[in-house]
Amino acid sequence: MSSEAVDYDAQIASVREAFEREFERFARFRAYEGTEGLSLDEAEALSREVKELATRHTAKKSAVSQLMKLVGRVPAEERARFGQLVQQVDKEIRGALGDVGVALAGRIQLLKTERERVDVTLPGRRPRRGHLHPITLLRQRIEDVFVSMGYAVEDGPEVETDFYNFTALNIPELHPARSPQDTFYTTDGLSLRSQTSTVQIHAMQRRRPPLRVVAPGRVFRRDTPDATHNPMFFQVEGLLVDRGINMGHLKGTLSEFVRRLFGPATRTRFRPSYFPFTEPSMEADYSCFKCGGAGCRLCKGSGWIELGGSGMVHPNVLRAVQIDPEEFSGFAFGLGIDRMCGLMYELDDIRLLFENDVRFLEQF
Amino acid sequence: MDISYNWLRDLTEITLAPRDLADRLTMAGLAVDAVHEKGGDHVLEFDLTSNRPDCLSNLGIAREAAALTGAGLKLPDLTVKNVGGRAEQFTAVEIEDADLCPRYAARVVRGVKIQPSPDWLVERLQAIGQRPINNVADITNFVLHELGQPLHAFDLAKLSEFRIVVRRARAGEKLKTLDGVERELDEQMLVIADAVRAVAVAGVMGGEETEISGGTTDVLVESAYFDPQSVRRTSKRLGLQTEASYRFERGVDYEGVRRAQDRCVALICELAGGTATEDAVDVYPTRITPPTVRLRPRRVEELSGLSVPAEESGRILRSLGFEPAEGDVQNGELSFGVPTWRTDVKIEEDLVEEVARVYGYDKIGEALPPSPVTGEYLLGDRRRRAARQVLTAAGFNEAVSISFIEESSGVNESGESRFEPVPGLQKVEGEGAFVVLSNPIIEGARLMRPSLLPGLLEATRHNFNHGTRDVRLFETGRVFAARAASGDEDESRPSEVEAFALLVTGEALEEGKAAGRAADFFDLKGGLEAAADAMRVGELEFEPASVRHLREGQSARVRLGGQEIGHAGRLSEELAARYKFRQPVYVAEVNLTALLATGERPARYTPLPRFPGVARDVSLVADRRVTFGEMRRAILSLGIEECRGVALVDVYEGASMPEGKRSLTLRVEYRADERTLRDEEVDAMHARVVSALEGEFGAQLRG
Known part of the structure; x- marks a missing residue:
């Protein structure tokens, strides 16, 4: 095992850790149940923040993207394993962000629907009808x-x-x-x-x-x-x-x-x-x-x-x-x-x- | 009239059960309303038509029952037991007014003993709800119901000079009738008098002084035929309807006078003893002869649709008492002498009815007549229906009010009409030409309505009183105005115009909602316009104007194609106060006859525009009295071909406006048929419009 391989693993671990640190406060929203109790404003704010987080952790300049670029430079015998590990981290991050995004979007949708719900039993709008004798x-x-x-x-x-x-x-x-x-x-x-x-x-x-x-x-x-x-x-x-x-x-x-x-x-x-x-x-x-x-x-x-x-x-x-x-x-x-x-x-x-x-x- | 079934069986050998008999008689035109069982007897309650006075007795019903069922008729025994002396020895009869009394017969029974009637007689009378009095009085009542001839018994001893004079009452003459009421008679009433005074109101009721009492020994039995009209008038004038008057005013059998008298006298002799005179003093100066009516047997089928053989027709008529007479045998015609009790039968059609009703209306086959003509509605009815539909959709309920109104609702203290009539109503005469009833039934309601508005206002008051404050009503119906008297009766008929009226008050409500905005003039106007539109007439024009029953400043005359057809606006304060209305009420009335006469606006196709139009808004501050209508007309009359229409966007009358001013925002549409207008062109046209409004109305463009 080369010392470099250890470095790679450490890098992956630190990227994961960095994400997880930031993601921690959103973690409970991965499941829809976690969003219950959020108001529309809160859900929308969180949704914006999650999008920013996603930008930081999945965009071209993100740490994961940097790791992706390293794959080519990894010794051939390590490359496949390293590649797989990077892919895995990327998938985990995207998955986590995706889950939260879906859950919040669902919450937002629900609250908006709720807010715009009409009472279909209210009277229809029409002049009061008269009657023939x-x-x-x-x-x-x-x-x-x-x-x-x-x-x-x-x-x-x-x-x-x-x-x-x-x-x-x-x-x-x-x-x-x-x-x-x-x-x-x-x-x-x-x-x-x-x-x-x-x-x-x-x-x-x-x-x-x-x-x-x-x-x-x-x-x-x-x-x-x-x-x-x-x-x-x-x-x-x-x-x-x-x-x-x-x-x-x-x-x-x-x-x-x-x-x-x-x-x-x-x-x-x-x-x-x-x-x-x-x-x-x-x-x-x-x-x-x-x-x-x-x-x-x-x-x-x-x-x-x-x-x-x-x-x-x-x-x-x-x-x-x-x-x-x-x-x-x-x-x-x-x-x-x-x-x-x-x-x-x-x-x-x-x-x-x-x-x-x-x-x-x-x-x- | 009540008939006892048991009593009926004394006169006919009928075997039908009471209810079956009732059905049979009903289907032959003698309507039995009900059958009641009463102590071993049945009472049939008849509701007879006025043409069949002959059926107001057991004999009459028995005769019909016999004809309908073929059962035999048993006429009562007329044999008098003790006879002695001639009637003229004991009394005399003089008819002064033979026009009102064509026949009067008097017969005397001497030595009677007044006492209660035997049980069988009491039973018969009680069965039909009659109260027994004494034997002689009960016998006259019994014979009335048995034979239909009213009779009267006088105490002969109490008749001055023992004689009868039939004459008109003298002015101021008074008579205390059997019911104990002192009655004042007039000179058109016929009375039975003795040598000095009236002793009975002829055909209506006897007098108290000469009535049969316990001490009576000699009785004069009156049987007569009085003129029906005279009895009707007297009975009505005295407010006194009796079993006798009821029959006399419908007409009794003038040939049955003596038979009923004989029957009565026979019963008196039997039940009260005494000796009857062998004859009667029967004054019958002009014998009434019944008509002879021909019947062409084919007419039975032509009119009734029943094919009844001539022999059968003859049999039916004979069974009803019609006597075959000499007819034109060659043409197969039959002729019949009408029985004296059938005063209703005069012409061939009457005989056809007799045949048909006995043969059975139920045997007439049903068919729809062949159809040589086509159906049609009243002119304008489709348009009327369309207007009604639109109005109900707009929340108006349809009212129907009584056609006469209280005089005070239509006319003020100075005799002037409270309401301006719809144009076209009072053409011939001016103000005050009302149609007035001489005999109203509702106190004070003697004016044929000159307008539909009093009715709608009354309805509104009723609704307010019952807690309904949001009212929208419309009504269509005739309004009336008198016309100048004319020799020609048809021309002096009042002017009758079909009017159409609307009323709006309270809030404009939506279905299912308890509150809405306050209704105003424009709800009224909108209703009127919607109705006019549904009737496909041209555009109604509203012109500010003073109208008598409307409030100044909120009233308009309504024109159609230049012709004035009505008015609309808020009810005047004076009328509102009169009806105690505390909220604004808006009313409109138009001449519907005139409106419909303007003809129907046809639907006509114009090609759809191929180039887009441009709309420009303009907001102007102008005097409040400058109307939207005037501005619109001014714009359209500039003659700008591309100017297609002017619509209202908004009216602003808020606090920021100077006193007496308001702001109007108008939207003007410009469009050319053959090209798209350029902005500069529209600007130029719109500038003309704005400057015209500024120039003509002193309006100022609002920033």
Whole structure:
């Protein structure tokens, strides 16, 4: 063994020692667990220092690099062993620094993630949404169904003349419906329409048969407001006039309507009834959408819910608008939107509909 | 009306169980609301339509039940046991007002003994909720419910000169009715009088003085037909509805008058003893004849869709009491005399209904009508729906308010409107041309709303009172203004305009957050603009202006294409105080009819710019009353072709500004279509813009 070989080993040992001395304060960070408890600032400072350390101990001018350069000068028989030892020290130093670097980077990453973590359950940023009035919602659905069945949506005045509100609808001069007890009158002697049937007359004057029309809108009756009455409510009127129209078409139409509104399993039944502007007349019921017809609180145990009045347009009504009842026949129906709304949403007080309480409106 | 099932079986050989019978009757148009079991009997609760007064009795229901089931009808026994003397020996009847009383029959029973009714009679009456009184009174009540003809029994001894006069009441005439109430009559009311005074309100209620009492021995039984309108009016005017008036005002069977009287007299003789006159004084000057109505059998199928053989139609109608009459046999037409109790049947369609309802509506096959026409929405409806969607997305809830408002909400103490109407509403007359209800139902609410705002303000007050302070509402609906009277009824109809209104108050909230920034004029304006944009109309222009119900300095008129269509701003202090609002409330209202009439802005393609634009900002200090709109217009009207737009960057009104001044930062965009603009070109154009603003508005460039 030459004395020089001993020198080489001593040099390697001293390089290792020098590194280890400086590295000592980072040693505990070689494992990730060692970094726990470091704040982001501390971790970043340490990370910078480790990088400096790395520069000093791995760069070209570092002690290890100097040893590398010596390898060539080492006697041939020692060279391999010396080379291996130098490589080993280099690997140890790089490994140690690398471990600490990774651990600190991991810690930094984690803390940054933590700092930027968002509470994904905080409310999303959007204006508070408003809501359509339940009557509008139902009215639009009803309009959609009838438009798809070929009906034109029509409209008429809310303040009416006697002719449109009563006379043309075959309501005789002394009929109780005309009395100021039941109908609102203006100081000019006009009346607030007491049914959307008035639009039948306007529509038949505007359009000639064949025609199909639906007219949703406000109507007025002198009912004292209570949980089930308002002096104003919404109806939708339907009218179809053509050649060869009979009650079967009326039944078919109303049945189709309730199936589209309440589902294909909805059943209907028709009872004879009386209205001045239709003859024959009928009242339509549909199977309760809540219990399916078994009977519940909503349908008062009967399994049926009243849809509304209907019938074949009275010949006097057709004549009032110069349509020959021998040539044309038609049917008409009137449905209460508020009533349907009250049932669908199970309102315990129908007056809520026009109070415009935001807590109510926001439920639809 | 209640009907006892057991009683019904006295009149018909019906075998259907009570509930099955109820169903059968309901499906034939006589709606049974409920069936109650009651001490071995069943009570059927009917809710009849107003056209079927003939069914307001056991006989009426029995007749229907018989026709529907084929069961036989058993008419009650009319044989009177003890008969003696003619009615005219004991009484006389004079009808002064035959228009209100087409028929009056009086029959006398002498020597009766007033006492409690036998059990069977009490039972029948109690089953349908009637209180027994004495035999004679109970018998009249029994016959009313059995046959549907109201009757009245007078104590003959108490009738002055023992005679009856049917006449209108005299002015100021008074009568104490059976219920012990002294009633003042008017000259349009029909009364039954004796030689000197009124003794009963015809068809409504008898008088106390002449009623049957324990000492009564001679009874005059009245059976009559009174004019329905007259009874209705009297009953309403007196606020007195009775079993009798209920039937008379719907119309009783004018040919059933004597039968009911005979039945009543027979029962009195049987249960109270006495001798009946052999006839009645029956004053019936003009015999009412029922109509004869033709039926072309094909019309049954044409209208109902049911193919009912002609013989079957005939059978059904006969079972209901219709009498076949001579028809035009050659054309296969049938003709029927309408039974006297069926005052509702007048035309062929009525007969078709009779056939169809007995045959069964359930047998009508369902079909959709062939479709020769296409569906369509109301004009502008798609745009209305789009506006509603946008507004709800912007946080507005849709309100629906009652169409009439309290007069004091719409009009101030001097009779002036509190709200400026939307443009286009009051065209014909000026101020104060309200549509006023003559018979409001809610105290004071007699004005048809001239504006949607009173409704929205009322809703806001309601919400404030219930702790909701952040309110955004919109409403669409008709508003009304009276028009000048005109000979033509249609032309004197009020002006009805569809209006659209918005209200904003409190904070602008985000979903899920309890607090936000205070809403202001620009939340209101933004809502209005968003709605207009959704309806695809042109840009709304806001012009500072005084508006009656808005606060000076925070109000604007809204124009569209130069046409004034509405107004927007903060509610005036006066109105805010009236509603006790302690936070600013912003309201806008526009004429939606006019807005939609401006037509839809079409979407049109313009090629995308090929060269980049340059934006330059300019900050200027100017008088606060110089508007952004004016500055923008001034820039755009310089005619610089490359100037593409002016946008607001910022408004600064902080403390560092001199009094009455503010700073506006505008961003002006320059761009040419065919090349990239050079910096020097933009500098030159921008310098023109800045100097124009300085020159026109005395604005100073801010360092």
